Each structure stands twice: as C-alpha cells, then as structure tokens.
Amino acid sequence: MSLESLNERYRAFITLKEVRGKPEGRLKGLRFAVKDVIFVRGVRTTAGSKILADFVPERNATVVERILDEGGIIVGKANTHEFAIGATGTSSAYGIPRNPVDNERITGGSSSGSALAVALGMADVGLGTDTGGSVRIPASLCGVIGFKPTLGLIPTDGVIPFSWSLDTIGILARDLSLVRLTFEVISNKRLENGTTSVSKRLVLGVFRLGDDEGSKGVRKVVDKLSSHFDVTEVKLPVLDQRGNWARRVIASVEGAAFHKPLYEAYKHLYFPDVRRAIEFGMSLSGVDYVNAFRVRKDAIREFVKVMKGVDFLLTPTTKIVAPRISDVVGREQEYRETLISNTELFNLLGAPSVSLPLGSYNGLPVGLMVTGALYDDLRLLSVSEEIIRIVGR
The missing domain is CATH 3.90.1300.10 (Amidase signature (AS) domain)
Known part of the structure; x- marks a missing residue:
C-alpha cells in the first residue's frame, strides 16, 4: 500500500x-x-x-x-x-x-x-x-x-x-x-558510560505497579526479569503524592503564557479540551507556580536518593490500553489525566525514560517504562536492549 x-x-x-x-x-x-x-x-x-x-x-x-x-x-x-x-x-x-x-x-x-x-x-x-x-x-x-x-x-x-x-x-x-x-x-552532549557490564547484577526498582490494565499487562514481564535482575519495590512518596499536581501546574502556567495572545485572537478555533487546558493555566496563581517548583525540587532530591540504591525503575507506561475513539471524543481531559499519570512524573524529574513494547492486555499493547538516573541515558538504552533480549520480544 x-x-x-x-x-x-x-x-x-x-x-x-x-x-x-x-x-x-x-x-x-x-x-x-x-x-x-x-x-x-x-x-x-x-x-x-x-x-x-x-x-x-x-x-x-x-x-x-x-x-x-x-x-x-x-x-x-x-x-x-x-x-x-x-x-x-x-x-x-x-x-x-x-x-x-x-x-x-x-x-x-x-x-x-x-x-x-x-x-x-x-x-x-x-x-x-x-x-x-x-x-x-x-x-x-x-x-x-x-x-x-x-x-x-x-x-x-x-x-x-x-x-x-x-x-x-x-x-x-x-x-x-x-x-x-x-x-x-x-543530542547536544556526548555522554559517557554508555554500556552496561553483564557481569554486574543490576537492581531494578518497581514503582506504581498496581491493579490497573497497564500493570496487569506488564506484570509477567516484571516477574520474568526478576530471575535476571534483583527486583525490589521502591517508594517515592513526594513524587507519588504530589508529583502529578506539580507537573500539571508548571506545564499549564507556561502553556497559558505562550498561548495568551493566540487565545485572545483565536479562542473560538481551539479544540474544547485544549481551550480548557489553557484556561486552567490562566486560572492558576504565581503562588501555585512557585509551590509546584518547590515540589519539583523535593521530588528530585528524593529521586536522587532512591537511585543510589537501584539502577533503574520499572513502571507501566500507561494505566490503560488504547480506548475506543468513540469513548474518548468529548472526554479528552478525563482520559488525558489517566494516560499521563505515570509518565508525567519523570518529566517533572527531567529523568531519561523509555517505553518498551513488552506488555499486552486483552490483545492490546502496553509499554513497560524503564527510567534511569539523570544523564544515564546511554546506559538506560543498553539495559533496555538487555531487557528486550531477556523477555524475548
């Protein structure tokens, strides 16, 4: 075709x-x-x-x-x-x-x-x-x-x-x-330490693996990896409890700042869900914005500390598999909040993160997200190759 x-x-x-x-x-x-x-x-x-x-x-x-x-x-x-x-x-x-x-x-x-x-x-x-x-x-x-x-x-x-x-x-x-x-x-910067020694048994921290569709879709993959890596559950309370709010405030305020002149001239041409997102950003205060950055600072400090004990994190990329278009149109905001709930946390941190097509639920794909420490991008990609090899994609 x-x-x-x-x-x-x-x-x-x-x-x-x-x-x-x-x-x-x-x-x-x-x-x-x-x-x-x-x-x-x-x-x-x-x-x-x-x-x-x-x-x-x-x-x-x-x-x-x-x-x-x-x-x-x-x-x-x-x-x-x-x-x-x-x-x-x-x-x-x-x-x-x-x-x-x-x-x-x-x-x-x-x-x-x-x-x-x-x-x-x-x-x-x-x-x-x-x-x-x-x-x-x-x-x-x-x-x-x-x-x-x-x-x-x-x-x-x-x-x-x-x-x-x-x-x-x-x-x-x-x-x-x-x-x-x-x-x-x-990329702007040549990173070092781009390979991972297979002689070292890496520690993988499991984060936000629950009972949702995405978790069910990758659980067998995580179980399989536990025979090749040391797999342990990790807790990131600041990120888990306040990270979603902080990321959304930062993005919404900055998005509103960029779109303000376009919004004033072409408000009627935006899709309703996008217009509401911009309006939400306009409704937030400077105090909200500053507090979101304070959460970000605390979350990064927490993440850096946790990553001293593990090499990489494993998380379902999305909590759901692809819904039907007919169910989503008109309910974009509701689905957006569900879809970004895991991924956006690592945007807040600025950490490298990759979704690997290793899971499935009811015949539909769902990714396993592997996240590394800041600037550990090349090692993250090397470990991801090893993970794909082990799972037998």
Whole structure:
C-alpha cells in the first residue's frame, strides 16, 4: 500500500512531503516522521490546529538540521494533538489518527502520528515532543519504542513550545539501535558510560505497579526479569503524592503564557479540551507556580536518593490500553489525566525514560517504562536492549 493510501486510512501525517539533506552520513537513507510542532523549512507547521494552517517556517529546527546533515530523509509532518496539549491524539484539525492494532481505537498522544508512522512502517524513526508523556504514551498504545531523554540534552529551538521548563524532544522507533543512533546525532552532549557490564547484577526498582490494565499487562514481564535482575519495590512518596499536581501546574502556567495572545485572537478555533487546558493555566496563581517548583525540587532530591540504591525503575507506561475513539471524543481531559499519570512524573524529574513494547492486555499493547538516573541515558538504552533480549520480544 502506498504512503498516501496508508495515510488516508490511518491519518499518521498532516503533510506528506519528502525533504532530503546530505547524501551521506550516519543516518543515510533512514526515513523520519517529524511531529508537526517541529520546524522543517519550507513545509507548513500546523501544530494540528486551524490557527496555524498556513504557517510555513523559514528555518529548520536544530534537530531537523542535524538529521539532514547526517543523511536522514524527512518523510513528512506527523499528526499531533492540537499544540501538543493532550494525550489522546483525538483533537487534531487534520483527522483523528487510528491505532495500528485496532483502527477504532486511539493512538495516544500528543506525538500520535510519529508513533503511528513508525508502527505502520511509514517511517524508520519518529521525532516527537514529550512534556508529560507525549512520546511514551503513543509508543505504549501503538506497540513501539518511545524514548524521552534527560531534560535539556536535545535542543528544542525551532519547536512550538508547550512548557519551557519541561519540553523534551523524544524518539520513536521499532529498534533500539535506531533510537540510540538518532539520539547520538541530535543530542547536544556526548555522554559517557554508555554500556552496561553483564557481569554486574543490576537492581531494578518497581514503582506504581498496581491493579490497573497497564500493570496487569506488564506484570509477567516484571516477574520474568526478576530471575535476571534483583527486583525490589521502591517508594517515592513526594513524587507519588504530589508529583502529578506539580507537573500539571508548571506545564499549564507556561502553556497559558505562550498561548495568551493566540487565545485572545483565536479562542473560538481551539479544540474544547485544549481551550480548557489553557484556561486552567490562566486560572492558576504565581503562588501555585512557585509551590509546584518547590515540589519539583523535593521530588528530585528524593529521586536522587532512591537511585543510589537501584539502577533503574520499572513502571507501566500507561494505566490503560488504547480506548475506543468513540469513548474518548468529548472526554479528552478525563482520559488525558489517566494516560499521563505515570509518565508525567519523570518529566517533572527531567529523568531519561523509555517505553518498551513488552506488555499486552486483552490483545492490546502496553509499554513497560524503564527510567534511569539523570544523564544515564546511554546506559538506560543498553539495559533496555538487555531487557528486550531477556523477555524475548
């Protein structure tokens, strides 16, 4: 089936337009789906909104420039929940993307099209953004790998912002080697300690493994890993009890600050759930914002202390598998809060986190999220490769 025919059926891309850079390089011939909040020079960038339907950037985002300089090929601009403010993917002015396993279900979001293009084989690698889980959530629901690096390692200039304090470029693929290669090309900093000695028996801390669909979907995987690693339950009370609130306050206030002029001019053009999210940010006070950062500081201190006793954390990426589109439309806010409840905690911390397509529940995929210490990104990817090998994906 042609890209155009696939796209007509699944709505992975808002704009299909091939852009080539240098003919040689480390990414030679690899096809990239670029989320439609990331600038590609000469190709419209809509952010999934009618408001930006005719916006065409005159420059590339730094990450796009680096991909093209290394021989990568841009396939097109991938669908997104409007302005990346949502976790379901259903609020896009350019069609609702459909889950590759069951096209009556959502892909998750907000990097919905990037995950979908990778799952369908329309692209080798997807570029997305992750402010509360927007790479890892669709990775979990679509059955691909979704990696959110340590905050600040990948430049975000040339990206329409949601939250300056939390926005992260993320990478989606079906193979971890492509995730690592892309990360090495687009990141700002060369990290050390990128391999993990198999002679050391690592300690994996289990966090938020409960009785929800996601937990049931990955529990057998965690049990299997316990014969290869030391697996122990960990508690992060500050993060667990106050982290969701703090992350949402920070993102909401900063999102409202960016959108205020657009909101005042085009309020009627926003999707209802996105408009409500912006209005929530406007309703918060400076005191709320400062208190959220105080929680963030306490949560990071707690996390650093816990990570001295474990190597990595294991968490279900999402608490639910992909719900039906018909159940979600009109209830995006309710589903957003459920979908981001695990992932957003690690945005608050800024820690590297990857969703691996290792679980399933009722025949639908759900990810196992592996999280490392700050700047331990390459070791995280190495351990993730070992985990996939053990589970026998």
